[in-house]
Amino acid sequence: MKLKNISITFLVILVTWLLLNGNLKLPVIGIGVIVSLTVTLMFCTKCDLFSDLKLNPKSIFYMIAYIFVFIWELIKANFDVAKIVLSPSLPINPGILEVNTKLKSKMGRLILANSITLTPGTLTVDIIDDKMYIHQVAITDIDTKKATNSIVRTFEKYLEVIYG
Amino acid sequence: MNLYIDIAGAIITLIGSLFLFLGALGLLRMPDLFNRIQAGTKASTLGTILTLLGIGIINFDWIGKIIVLIIFVLITNPVSSHVLARAAHFSGVHMTRRAIIDLLKPKLKVAKPEEQSEIISKEPLN
Known part of the structure; x- marks a missing residue:
């Protein structure tokens, strides 16, 4: 280890x-x-930055896939913001939602929160225990479960394999 | 051949600066702090990445340094905006009137005004 x-x-x-x-x-x-x-x-003899990282062929494949998924989501996020900013009526519907995360490791949560911040209309405001509080510009679902599915699942299924 | 590379780099840099411009416009148009942070973070991240990448394509010797810079921007940019948003929420910055929900508010333990005044009145007066 x-x-x-x-x-x-x-x-x-x-x-x-x-x-x-x-x-x-x-x-x-x-x-x-x-x-x-x-x-x-x-x-770094006592730090545990990477101790949760799994190193097997599947997780390395998922790491590479994650980079591409992330870049695609980042580009989508920017066109989203551009669309909102450029439309004259400013179609926003903001609020702070609660979503659940299954990730346990610190590093995995850090990467998940950072990825959520950089993707379409969402910004991580706080993490308390297993719940993340996310500010969203254009809310579609208030319900925690539906919001979890639409916001977190895209990244979580990759990070689960990489960090567990 | 060299000319085409220069043109490609210039176009990528131009697209990046367009995104930076959109981010600035978002800062002006959005109604409250949280939405402004949103516009600022996303647009400035991709804008900075594309601008740097364009420079890296024109000057290929610098590409290693550019990659290091891009990784630093990707790590630090969301962290700083998250900390700003969290601090703002804790210190009680109001959301816009168009906000429909705030599930974080009940979780905060903020001293009520009457408790605060009690604390102040108990202090010795001299």
Whole structure:
């Protein structure tokens, strides 16, 4: 468990370093390996950022699929906002709804809340226990179950596989 | 060949700036704070991503840095808007009159005005 945590943190720091440098010369890689190993061992022997992450072929496939689903939802969200902002009557119907989430891990919830904030007309205001409070611009269903289905399920079915 | 890449990058940057413009328009037109945050967050996220990506296509050496920037924007932008909305709701910012429902309000433990005045009156006067 601990080894997985440390190695993923190390890889993230190393990849960030290589992207920032933009080349693959030997000194750059060497310094990157040394520095990211030091930073990881100094600061991340006790952190549990990635300990809920599952690593099997199915979850890796779902991670890649999730990126595309997310980009598609982000584009849809922007056209939604554009439509509302540009129409003269400003067709909004705002309010704060309550939805349920099945995710247990912290990281999974963080990604779910962030994804909900970036998708059509929804903004996560608060999380209390298993309930998320979501501000929506154009409400269609007040009912908690229906709102859960329409807002959360799109992402949750992927994140369930990735984070459990 | 180089010209086409330049044109493609310029078009993507232009689309990004259009989204940024729509976000600014949303900030002006929306009636209350929560809706303004909504318009600001979404439009500025995609706008920033597309603008950066266009620059990355024109100047291909920078693409690594651009990807790091895009990931930072994707992580931090929703967090900041969520914190703003939460703080606003806790400090009692009113929603617009067109709002139809607020299920978070009953969950908040806000001191009632009479309790507050009691607390104030109990303090010693000197």
